[in-house]
Amino acid sequence: METSSQDKPMMTGDRTIPPEGARYITIHIMGQAYEIPETLTILKALEFAGFQYKRGCGCRGGICGACGTFYRKEGDHTLHTGLACQTVAEDGMILAQLPFFPANRADHAGVDKDLSPDEQINTLYPEIFRCVGCGTCTRTCPMDIDVMGYIAHFKRGDVARGAETSFDCIMCGLCVSRCPANISQMNVAMVGRRIFAGQMTPRSEATKSRADQVREGRYEPALAELAQMSKEELKALYVGREREPDLSKPGEWMPADTTNL
Ligand code: SF4
Ligand code: SF4
Ligand code: FES
Numbered sequence: 355m356e357t358s359s360q361d362k363p364m365m366t367g368d369r370t371i372p373p374e375g376a377r378y379i380t381i382h383i384m385g386q387a388y389e390i391p392e393t394l395t396i397l398k399a400l401e402f403a404g405f406q407y408k409r410g411c412g413c414r415g416g417i418c419g420a421c422g423t424f425y426r427k428e429g430d431h432t433l434h435t436g437l438a439c440q441t442v443a444e445d446g447m448i449l450a451q452l453p454f455f456p457a458n459r460a461d462h463a464g465v466d467k468d469l470s471p472d473e474q475i476n477t478l479y480p481e482i483f484r485c486v487g488c489g490t491c492t493r494t495c496p497m498d499i500d501v502m503g504y505i506a507h508f509k510r511g512d513v514a515r516g517a518e519t520s521f522d523c524i525m526c527g528l529c530v531s532r533c534p535a536n537i538s539q540m541n542v543a544m545v546g547r548r549i550f551a552g553q554m555t556p557r558s559e560a561t562k563s564r565a566d567q568v569r570e571g572r573y574e575p576a577l578a579e580l581a582q583m584s585k586e587e588l589k590a591l592y593v594g595r596e597r598e599p600d601l602s603k604p605g606e607w608m609p610a611d612t613t614n615l
Pocket of ligand 2: 494497498501522523525526529
Protein backbone atom coordinates (compact mmCIF):
# COMPACT_ATOMS: atom_id res chain seq x y z
CA MET A 355 0.00 0.00 0.00
CA GLU A 356 1.34 3.41 -0.93
CA THR A 357 1.04 6.20 1.58
CA SER A 358 1.19 9.86 0.70
CA SER A 359 2.76 12.10 3.33
CA GLN A 360 2.26 15.41 1.54
CA ASP A 361 -0.59 16.59 3.74
CA LYS A 362 0.70 15.25 7.04
CA PRO A 363 1.48 17.71 9.82
CA MET A 364 5.15 17.98 10.79
CA MET A 365 5.95 15.67 13.66
CA THR A 366 8.89 17.17 15.51
CA GLY A 367 10.37 20.42 16.66
CA ASP A 368 12.99 20.18 13.93
CA ARG A 369 10.42 21.04 11.30
CA THR A 370 10.66 20.36 7.64
CA ILE A 371 8.65 22.82 5.57
CA PRO A 372 8.84 21.90 1.90
CA PRO A 373 9.13 24.92 -0.39
CA GLU A 374 6.27 25.64 -2.75
CA GLY A 375 6.55 23.48 -5.83
CA ALA A 376 8.96 21.05 -4.15
CA ARG A 377 9.52 17.88 -6.11
CA TYR A 378 8.47 14.74 -4.30
CA ILE A 379 10.32 11.46 -4.43
CA THR A 380 9.40 7.99 -3.22
CA ILE A 381 11.40 6.17 -0.59
CA HIS A 382 10.68 2.87 1.16
CA ILE A 383 10.91 2.73 4.94
CA MET A 384 10.76 -0.75 6.46
CA GLY A 385 9.12 -1.97 3.24
CA GLN A 386 6.49 0.77 3.06
CA ALA A 387 6.50 3.45 0.35
CA TYR A 388 6.37 7.14 1.32
CA GLU A 389 6.47 10.31 -0.73
CA ILE A 390 8.76 12.95 0.66
CA PRO A 391 10.13 16.24 -0.69
CA GLU A 392 13.55 15.82 -2.25
CA THR A 393 16.71 17.23 -0.59
CA LEU A 394 15.77 15.97 2.91
CA THR A 395 18.22 13.91 4.90
CA ILE A 396 16.99 10.39 5.65
CA LEU A 397 16.37 11.48 9.25
CA LYS A 398 14.12 14.34 8.19
CA ALA A 399 12.47 12.15 5.57
CA LEU A 400 11.57 9.63 8.28
CA GLU A 401 10.05 12.39 10.35
CA PHE A 402 8.22 13.81 7.35
CA ALA A 403 6.77 10.35 6.77
CA GLY A 404 5.37 10.40 10.29
CA PHE A 405 7.99 8.52 12.29
CA GLN A 406 8.94 10.01 15.63
CA TYR A 407 12.22 9.60 17.48
CA LYS A 408 11.32 9.08 21.09
CA ARG A 409 14.70 7.98 22.42
CA GLY A 410 18.24 7.04 21.41
CA CYS A 411 18.67 9.69 18.71
CA GLY A 412 20.54 11.96 18.81
CA CYS A 413 22.75 14.78 17.84
CA ARG A 414 21.53 15.24 14.25
CA GLY A 415 25.05 16.35 13.49
CA GLY A 416 26.99 13.18 12.63
CA ILE A 417 28.54 12.83 16.09
CA CYS A 418 26.49 10.50 18.30
CA GLY A 419 26.34 7.46 16.01
CA ALA A 420 22.71 6.71 16.89
CA CYS A 421 21.25 6.88 13.37
CA GLY A 422 23.07 4.14 11.47
CA THR A 423 21.08 3.18 8.40
CA PHE A 424 21.20 0.47 5.75
CA TYR A 425 19.77 1.12 2.33
CA ARG A 426 19.67 -0.12 -1.21
CA LYS A 427 18.77 1.79 -4.33
CA GLU A 428 16.46 0.43 -6.99
CA GLY A 429 18.43 -1.43 -9.62
CA ASP A 430 21.59 -1.46 -7.48
CA HIS A 431 22.62 -4.70 -5.78
CA THR A 432 24.90 -2.93 -3.28
CA LEU A 433 23.93 -2.71 0.38
CA HIS A 434 24.83 0.87 1.36
CA THR A 435 25.32 2.27 4.83
CA GLY A 436 25.18 5.80 6.16
CA LEU A 437 24.11 8.09 8.95
CA ALA A 438 20.47 9.09 8.59
CA CYS A 439 21.23 12.63 9.75
CA GLN A 440 23.96 13.11 7.14
CA THR A 441 22.74 11.18 4.09
CA VAL A 442 20.34 12.82 1.65
CA ALA A 443 17.35 10.66 0.70
CA GLU A 444 17.20 9.64 -2.95
CA ASP A 445 14.31 8.56 -5.11
CA GLY A 446 13.77 4.82 -4.89
CA MET A 447 15.80 4.35 -1.73
CA ILE A 448 14.84 1.30 0.34
CA LEU A 449 16.01 1.73 3.90
CA ALA A 450 16.03 0.34 7.42
CA GLN A 451 17.40 1.83 10.61
CA LEU A 452 20.00 0.26 12.86
CA PRO A 453 19.17 1.83 16.21
CA PHE A 454 21.33 -0.61 18.14
CA PHE A 455 23.50 -3.59 17.33
CA PRO A 456 24.66 -6.09 19.97
CA ALA A 457 28.45 -5.91 20.18
CA ASN A 458 30.78 -7.92 22.40
CA ARG A 459 32.12 -5.68 25.12
CA ALA A 460 34.77 -7.35 27.26
CA ASP A 461 35.36 -6.49 30.92
CA HIS A 462 37.78 -3.63 30.33
CA ALA A 463 38.17 -2.81 34.00
CA GLY A 464 39.07 -6.38 34.93
CA VAL A 465 42.06 -6.81 32.64
CA ASP A 466 45.49 -7.42 34.19
CA LYS A 467 47.24 -4.01 34.04
CA ASP A 468 50.64 -5.68 34.46
CA LEU A 469 50.29 -6.99 30.91
CA SER A 470 51.71 -4.85 28.14
CA PRO A 471 49.14 -2.63 26.31
CA ASP A 472 48.91 -4.95 23.30
CA GLU A 473 48.66 -8.05 25.52
CA GLN A 474 45.76 -6.42 27.36
CA ILE A 475 43.91 -5.92 24.07
CA ASN A 476 44.69 -9.45 22.93
CA THR A 477 43.40 -10.82 26.24
CA LEU A 478 40.18 -8.82 26.04
CA TYR A 479 39.50 -9.38 22.35
CA PRO A 480 41.36 -12.47 21.11
CA GLU A 481 38.86 -12.65 18.22
CA ILE A 482 40.74 -9.85 16.42
CA PHE A 483 43.06 -12.60 15.17
CA ARG A 484 40.11 -14.09 13.30
CA CYS A 485 40.01 -11.05 11.00
CA VAL A 486 40.06 -12.29 7.42
CA GLY A 487 41.06 -8.93 5.97
CA CYS A 488 37.89 -8.65 3.87
CA GLY A 489 37.68 -4.87 4.23
CA THR A 490 33.89 -4.90 4.68
CA CYS A 491 34.18 -2.86 7.87
CA THR A 492 36.18 -0.14 6.15
CA ARG A 493 33.71 0.02 3.26
CA THR A 494 30.82 0.14 5.76
CA CYS A 495 32.10 2.92 8.00
CA PRO A 496 30.18 6.19 7.52
CA MET A 497 33.12 8.09 9.04
CA ASP A 498 35.54 6.85 6.37
CA ILE A 499 37.72 5.22 9.00
CA ASP A 500 40.13 2.51 7.95
CA VAL A 501 38.52 0.02 10.33
CA MET A 502 40.36 -2.99 8.95
CA GLY A 503 43.54 -0.93 9.30
CA TYR A 504 43.07 -0.19 12.97
CA ILE A 505 42.24 -3.82 13.70
CA ALA A 506 45.48 -4.72 11.89
CA HIS A 507 47.44 -2.19 14.01
CA PHE A 508 46.08 -3.71 17.21
CA LYS A 509 46.89 -7.22 15.95
CA ARG A 510 50.47 -6.13 15.29
CA GLY A 511 50.69 -4.64 18.79
CA ASP A 512 50.83 -1.04 17.52
CA VAL A 513 48.35 0.34 20.03
CA ALA A 514 49.31 3.96 19.33
CA ARG A 515 48.48 3.71 15.63
CA GLY A 516 45.33 1.73 16.35
CA ALA A 517 44.17 4.46 18.73
CA GLU A 518 45.02 7.21 16.27
CA THR A 519 43.39 5.51 13.26
CA SER A 520 40.16 4.86 15.17
CA PHE A 521 39.97 8.29 16.76
CA ASP A 522 36.92 9.48 14.77
CA CYS A 523 34.79 6.43 15.61
CA ILE A 524 31.28 7.43 16.68
CA MET A 525 30.25 3.92 17.84
CA CYS A 526 27.46 3.54 15.31
CA GLY A 527 27.89 -0.25 15.19
CA LEU A 528 27.58 -0.54 11.41
CA CYS A 529 30.98 -2.21 11.05
CA VAL A 530 30.15 -4.69 13.81
CA SER A 531 26.94 -5.68 12.06
CA ARG A 532 28.79 -6.79 8.92
CA CYS A 533 31.96 -8.48 10.21
CA PRO A 534 32.17 -12.12 9.11
CA ALA A 535 34.64 -12.77 11.95
CA ASN A 536 32.23 -11.47 14.62
CA ILE A 537 34.65 -8.82 15.80
CA SER A 538 33.25 -5.80 17.69
CA GLN A 539 35.68 -3.38 16.11
CA MET A 540 34.37 -0.28 17.87
CA ASN A 541 34.85 -1.76 21.35
CA VAL A 542 38.35 -3.00 20.49
CA ALA A 543 39.16 0.53 19.37
CA MET A 544 37.62 2.14 22.42
CA VAL A 545 39.68 0.08 24.85
CA GLY A 546 42.73 0.67 22.64
CA ARG A 547 42.31 4.43 22.93
CA ARG A 548 41.76 4.17 26.68
CA ILE A 549 44.88 2.09 27.15
CA PHE A 550 46.86 4.44 24.92
CA ALA A 551 45.69 7.55 26.79
CA GLY A 552 45.83 6.06 30.27
CA GLN A 553 48.99 3.99 30.10
CA MET A 554 51.13 5.13 27.20
CA THR A 555 50.99 8.92 27.17
CA PRO A 556 52.74 11.18 29.69
CA ARG A 557 50.63 12.50 32.51
CA SER A 558 49.63 16.13 32.15
CA GLU A 559 50.86 17.99 35.22
CA ALA A 560 48.39 20.82 34.58
CA THR A 561 45.44 18.39 34.46
CA LYS A 562 46.64 16.58 37.58
CA SER A 563 47.00 19.79 39.50
CA ARG A 564 43.52 20.96 38.46
CA ALA A 565 42.01 17.57 39.42
CA ASP A 566 43.71 17.88 42.83
CA GLN A 567 42.20 21.34 43.29
CA VAL A 568 38.73 20.01 42.44
CA ARG A 569 39.15 17.11 44.88
CA GLU A 570 40.34 19.49 47.60
CA GLY A 571 37.14 21.52 47.23
CA ARG A 572 38.55 24.70 45.74
CA TYR A 573 35.43 25.26 43.62
CA GLU A 574 32.82 24.28 46.19
CA PRO A 575 32.12 27.90 47.32
CA ALA A 576 31.66 29.05 43.72
CA LEU A 577 29.36 26.11 42.97
CA ALA A 578 27.37 26.77 46.14
CA GLU A 579 26.97 30.41 45.07
CA LEU A 580 25.68 29.32 41.64
CA ALA A 581 23.27 26.85 43.23
CA GLN A 582 21.64 29.71 45.16
CA MET A 583 21.01 31.86 42.08
CA SER A 584 17.69 32.27 40.36
CA LYS A 585 17.23 31.29 36.72
CA GLU A 586 17.33 34.96 35.72
CA GLU A 587 20.56 35.59 37.64
CA LEU A 588 22.15 32.54 36.03
CA LYS A 589 21.06 33.71 32.58
CA ALA A 590 22.49 37.20 33.20
CA LEU A 591 25.75 35.70 34.44
CA TYR A 592 25.98 33.50 31.34
CA VAL A 593 25.16 36.27 28.88
CA GLY A 594 27.61 38.68 30.53
CA ARG A 595 30.47 36.19 30.83
CA GLU A 596 33.91 37.05 29.59
CA ARG A 597 34.56 35.07 26.46
CA GLU A 598 37.81 33.98 24.91
CA PRO A 599 38.18 35.42 21.40
CA ASP A 600 37.52 32.82 18.71
CA LEU A 601 40.91 33.21 17.06
CA SER A 602 43.30 33.81 19.94
CA LYS A 603 46.51 31.82 19.86
CA PRO A 604 47.43 29.58 22.80
CA GLY A 605 48.86 31.64 25.63
CA GLU A 606 47.80 34.97 24.11
CA TRP A 607 44.62 35.53 26.07
CA MET A 608 43.81 35.53 29.77
CA PRO A 609 40.54 36.58 31.41
CA ALA A 610 40.54 39.76 33.46
CA ASP A 611 39.15 37.84 36.43
CA THR A 612 41.53 35.00 37.29
CA THR A 613 39.89 34.08 40.60
CA ASN A 614 38.92 30.58 39.45
CA LEU A 615 42.04 29.73 37.47
S1 SF4 B 1 34.87 -6.91 8.53
FE1 SF4 B 1 35.81 -8.13 10.18
S2 SF4 B 1 36.98 -9.73 9.08
FE2 SF4 B 1 36.53 -8.13 7.55
S3 SF4 B 1 38.36 -6.77 7.65
FE3 SF4 B 1 36.84 -5.94 9.07
S4 SF4 B 1 37.41 -6.80 11.08
FE4 SF4 B 1 38.42 -8.06 9.49
S1 SF4 C 1 34.49 2.24 13.10
FE1 SF4 C 1 32.52 1.12 13.10
S2 SF4 C 1 31.40 1.90 14.90
FE2 SF4 C 1 33.07 3.36 14.45
S3 SF4 C 1 32.12 4.91 13.12
FE3 SF4 C 1 33.04 3.37 11.75
S4 SF4 C 1 31.37 1.89 11.33
FE4 SF4 C 1 30.73 3.15 13.09
S1 FES D 1 21.75 11.66 14.95
FE1 FES D 1 23.75 11.60 15.82
S2 FES D 1 25.01 10.83 14.23
FE2 FES D 1 23.03 11.03 13.30
